[in-house]
Amino acid sequence: MANSTIDISNPLAQGRIWDKEESMTETNFSELYRRHVNKIYYYIYSRVQNSADAEDLTSQTFITALETRHKLRDEKKFTPWLYSIARNKTNDHFRRNSRRSELPLEDEFLTNQSPNPGEAMLNLERMIDLERIMASLKPIEQEYLRLRLIAELPFAEIAQVLNMSEPSLKKSYYRLLERLQAQAEE
Amino acid sequence: MEPKNAFEEKLLSGYKKPEPDPNFVNRLEVQLRQKEINMESQKSKVGFRWAYVFAPLMALLILFFAVGPNKVIAQLQTWFNFVPGLGVVENPANIRIVSEPVYQTQEGVTVGIKSGLITPDQANFEVELINVPVEAMWSNNPGEPICDEMSYLLLPDGSKIFADAFQFGIPAEVTEATYVMPCIDMRSRGKAPENWELPLKFIPAPEDMETFAITFPDPMVTIEKAEKQEPVLLTEESNANVQDILEVLQVVEKPNSWLLTLSILHEHLHDYISHGKLQVTDSNGDLVAYSIPEPDEWEALNQSYRKTYDHLGMWDAGGSYYTYIENIEIAKKDYAFPLTITNVYDHETIDLSVERNVELFSFDVEGNPQVGDRIEINKTLQLGENEIYVDYAEVDTRAGWSGYSIHVDGGDKISDVMFILLDYPSNKHAGGILDRSVRPFQFVTMSLLNPLPTGHIRVGLAQEPNVLLEVVIARAVWSPPTP
Numbered sequence: 001m002a003n004s005t006i007d008i009s010n011p012l013a014q015g016r017i018w019d020k021e022e023s024m025t026e027t028n029f030s031e032l033y034r035r036h037v038n039k040i041y042y043y044i045y046s047r048v049q050n051s052a053d054a055e056d057l058t059s060q061t062f063i064t065a066l067e068t069r070h071k072l073r074d075e076k077k078f079t080p081w082l083y084s085i086a087r088n089k090t091n092d093h094f095r096r097n098s099r100r101s102e103l104p105l106e107d108e109f110l111t112n113q114s115p116n117p118g119e120a121m122l123n124l125e126r127m128i129d130l131e132r133i134m135a136s137l138k139p140i141e142q143e144y145l146r147l148r149l150i151a152e153l154p155f156a157e158i159a160q161v162l163n164m165s166e167p168s169l170k171k172s173y174y175r176l177l178e179r180l181q182a183q184a185e186e
Numbered sequence: 187m188e189p190k191n192a193f194e195e196k197l198l199s200g201y202k203k204p205e206p207d208p209n210f211v212n213r214l215e216v217q218l219r220q221k222e223i224n225m226e227s228q229k230s231k232v233g234f235r236w237a238y239v240f241a242p243l244m245a246l247l248i249l250f251f252a253v254g255p256n257k258v259i260a261q262l263q264t265w266f267n268f269v270p271g272l273g274v275v276e277n278p279a280n281i282r283i284v285s286e287p288v289y290q291t292q293e294g295v296t297v298g299i300k301s302g303l304i305t306p307d308q309a310n311f312e313v314e315l316i317n318v319p320v321e322a323m324w325s326n327n328p329g330e331p332i333c334d335e336m337s338y339l340l341l342p343d344g345s346k347i348f349a350d351a352f353q354f355g356i357p358a359e360v361t362e363a364t365y366v367m368p369c370i371d372m373r374s375r376g377k378a379p380e381n382w383e384l385p386l387k388f389i390p391a392p393e394d395m396e397t398f399a400i401t402f403p404d405p406m407v408t409i410e411k412a413e414k415q416e417p418v419l420l421t422e423e424s425n426a427n428v429q430d431i432l433e434v435l436q437v438v439e440k441p442n443s444w445l446l447t448l449s450i451l452h453e454h455l456h457d458y459i460s461h462g463k464l465q466v467t468d469s470n471g472d473l474v475a476y477s478i479p480e481p482d483e484w485e486a487l488n489q490s491y492r493k494t495y496d497h498l499g500m501w502d503a504g505g506s507y508y509t510y511i512e513n514i515e516i517a518k519k520d521y522a523f524p525l526t527i528t529n530v531y532d533h534e535t536i537d538l539s540v541e542r543n544v545e546l547f548s549f550d551v552e553g554n555p556q557v558g559d560r561i562e563i564n565k566t567l568q569l570g571e572n573e574i575y576v577d578y579a580e581v582d583t584r585a586g587w588s589g590y591s592i593h594v595d596g597g598d599k600i601s602d603v604m605f606i607l608l609d610y611p612s613n614k615h616a617g618g619i620l621d622r623s624v625r626p627f628q629f630v631t632m633s634l635l636n637p638l639p640t641g642h643i644r645v646g647l648a649q650e651p652n653v654l655l656e657v658v659i660a661r662a663v664w665s666p667p668t669p
Contacts, residue, residue, distance in 0.1 A: 033218060041206040055210050059217070066218055067225070138332070149198050154188050165459070167536050171649060178648065179613035181193045 029066055032078060037062070040086050043151045047090050057093055061086040080160035083151065087143075087161065137176075144173045267397040268438045268445075268486055269303065280305050280358070281391040288365075288386060292379035295319070299365055304388050309352040311365065312485075313337075318370060321586065322377035330377075333369035339386075340364040362387045400438050400490050432529060432662035436490060439666075445479060447487050448512040448527060450660060461530040461623045464512060468522040476514040487513045524665040532622060533655045534601060537570045542647045545608060547576060551640040555581045563592070569651050572599045579643075584616045587634035591617065592645070596627035599654050605631045606648035610639045615648065627654075 040061055045054040064085050072081055137145075140162070147158045155173070159166040190198070267275050275281055284302030296316040303310045321327075339347040339356070341363050347356060356363075367382040369375060431450050438445035448464075466474040479487065512529065549561045563576040575595040582591040589612075592605050601622070604615055614634035619627060633648070 029222060030215065030219065033215060037211055037214070038206060042203050045204045051204070051207065054204070055206065058206070058210075059214050062214065062218055063221065066221060145197070149190075149194060150203070167534055167652060170536055174649060175613070175615075177191075177193055180197075182611055182613055 029069065032082075033062060036079070036082055039151050040082065043083065043146055044086055044090055046146050046150050048093065053093065057086070057089045060089045064089070077160060079153065080157040083147065083153065083157070083161045141172075141176050144169070144176060148173065268400050268490060269391075269395065269397050275303070275305050275308070275397070281395070282388045283391050284311070285387040285389045288384045289314075290382055290384055292382070295379050297367060297370070297382045297384070299384050299386060302386065302388070304356050306358050307355040309356045311352070313367075315370065318373065318378050322370070322373040327374035327377060330374045333371055333373050333375060335368035337365065337367040337371075340366050340383075356388070360388065398438050398440050400436055427656060428528075428659045428661055430661050430663075431658075432527060432660040434527070434662050434664040436487070437664075437666070438487065438490075443515050443517050444666060445483065445487060445513065445515050446527075446664065447490075448514065448529075448662060459532045459534060459622065461532065463623055464514065464527065464529045466514070466516065467526050467528075469524060469526075470522045472522070474516060474521060474525055476516045479513050479515050483515075484513050524663045527662045527664065529660050530623065531658045531660055532601065533658055534652050535655055536650050537572075537653045538650050540570045540647060540650045542650065543606070543608065544646050545644045546605075546646055548642060548644045549579055550642050551581075553640070555638065555640060557581050557583050561590070569600065569603065569647075570653075572651070572653060573597055574600050574603065574651070581638065582632055584632065584634055586636075587614060588636055588638035589616070589632045589634040590638075590643070591630050591632045594629050594631065596629060596651075598625050598627070600651045601627045601654055602629050602652040603631060603647060604649035605645050606633050607635075607639060608644040608646045610635055610643075 037058065041054055041058045044057045044061070045051065048054050048057065061082065065082055069078075072078060143162065144158070147153050147161060148155075153161070155166050155170055158173075159169040162169065164172075269275060269281065282304040284299060284304075287298055287300050289296050289298035295318050296314075298314045298316070300312040300314045302312065337349045339352075341347065341360055346366075347363075363386055365382075365384040365386055367384075369380045370378050370382075433449055434446050435449050436447040464476075466476050468474055478484070514527075516525070546567050547563060547565050549563055551561060559581040561579045563578050565576045567574050567576060574597060577593040577595060579590040579592045582589055590607070594603065596602070601619055604617075606612065606615075610633075612633050612635040615632060616634060617629065617631040619629045621628070
């Protein structure tokens with residue numbers, strides 16, 4: 001048995017002792033939770049645009065992940081699997097609330113400006129252009145930007161979340177960026 | 187974290203991440219931990235994997251004693267049924283269909299419901315679009331609003347069932363409804379006729395309608411990833427890797443044929459591109475003929491496949507484990523079983539070391555060029571570690587846009603590049619590989635814009651080249667279940 005440690009400041013660690021060998025082979029859920037909770041929240045917030053729904057859907061995402069983790073064949077795929085759950089939960093949320101439409105991505109760029117007024121003005125000028133450009137984005141293209149820029153997932157994991165091959169994703173993503181850049185510079 | 191380029195940083199510069207409330211984060215941690223403890227205490231001493239084995243056995247035993255051995259197989263077969271041309275149902279006793287195809291025409295565009303399959307648990311409608319102008323496609327109208335209104339069924343009492351709820355079925359008492367399509371999916375608003383209304387009647391399916399049982403050879407299949415070989419450059423077919431990564435995931439047994447759904451575990455498929463030349467041989471090595479199911483059957487097979495392998499209900503979120511579906515139909519004959527099914531895949535990557543937007547070659551166009559005019563290039567280019575040969579450019583047109591189709595020989599390693607006319611940037615491209623199984627790779631790349639530029643045309647890369655790493659032969663072995 002390897003040396004055991006308890007982090008009593010961590011509520012998830014209380015009541016359970018795990019050793020290093022175990023954590024090497026099967027990452028504890030609490031560790032995974034702490035590793036991902038902020039970014040999952042960012043991702044969901046970027047779609048629902050309010051903290052109450054973002055908290056609710058973040059909770060649902062992690063509870064589902066905990067309940068169904070045994071179905072995950074490969075622990076290494078935990079991250080894309082978790083984002084798939086988050087994405088699905090958010091889709092369900094919009095289906096249930098069909099009268100509420102999902103805010104397009106450009107709105108979140110506009111509503112999350114820098115607190116510095118001067119900087120905010122510069123951003124606003126730039127974002128007004130981006131708003132015009134992004135208004136034509138397909139939902140899947142908005143997902144590329146969310147998962148790449150907001151959730152900061154690597155391409156390999158975004159490809160798994162979106163069920164596409166990595167080259168195909170990269171190609172689509174860079175074509176999108178190229179298009180946006182060209183339009184922004186017009 | 188993968189590095190971001192300047193434009194990505196620019197996009198992010200106006201975005202401030204909304205930090206979650208720390209109280210919420212801590213509260214959820216406690217809640218999850220409590221749930222984890224509860225789950226652990228409820229676990230039986232039977233291990234998880236054994237539970238998977240015992241669950242279907244117990245179900246079979248219960249069936250065995252409840253209905254007798256002769257009815258067990260029949261009972262099993264009623265769980266999923268395949269209805270040719272219509273779809274998959276769990277209970278074939280309550281099938282209703284759309285009474286007849288219904289079409290509406292506006293301004294030369296026709297929208298119709300070709301068929302429909304309705305049960306209390308699910309509904310599928312086959313929508314047919316005829317003569318929708320290509321100019322209406324959203325991608326031809328950048329910046330303009332896209333159709334974002336969902337189709338729905340308008341019931342006689344005024345209530346609506348939106349398309350994303352069709353998967354939950356339509357109540358049995360609903361015998362008629364109007365299929366309302368506010369606009370056509372993926373088209374720009376106002377560019378194609380809108381406000382379609384198609385009156386439908388739902389009638390019981392004919393009693394003699396054929397349904398076939400679906401079986402799943404090994405639904406809990408455990409797949410060991412084949413040992414990965416170092417990427418090699420293919421020089422001969424004999425160099426190809428053979429890997430047992432193709433799976434027969436479901437079989438529909440029809441009176442005279444088997445419908446097989448083949449797939450590959452998702453983890454094997456990053457960067458793998460099918461040649462689309464699937465081959466079936468018997469145990470003597472003799473070729474076995476097969477056909478591709480009709481589109482209706484193909485769609486129905488995919489529905490069934492998704493129902494079975496979508497453990498978490500996450501198909502539209504991309505949570506599937508299997509992908510790259512192939513469906514084939516094999517006539518029943520006395521083959522030497524087992525059959526071996528193979529498909530060839532190219533394993534590729536993108537060579538990000540090659541620089542974009544740098545002049546690679548140029549050509550001159552005088553006067554008023556016409557479609558089909560050819561300009562010889564005849565230039566070998568070094569792209570990273572590989573060479574391509576640019577053969578010629580040809581004046582071409584696609585969907586009302588103009589451009590130069592640039593014909594390229596990519597050698598044995600480069601299967602695609604995307605060129606851009608450096609002084610006339612465009613975000614519209616066309617082209618692709620001519621035949622993936624042919625070496626050297628032959629492909630065409632085209633940058634579309636109006637009007638067609640003339641004069642001195644400088645060309646660079648809009649996208650880095652696709653580079654072949656290896657060729658993989660994926661293999662599955664299958665025999666029909668013994669009676």
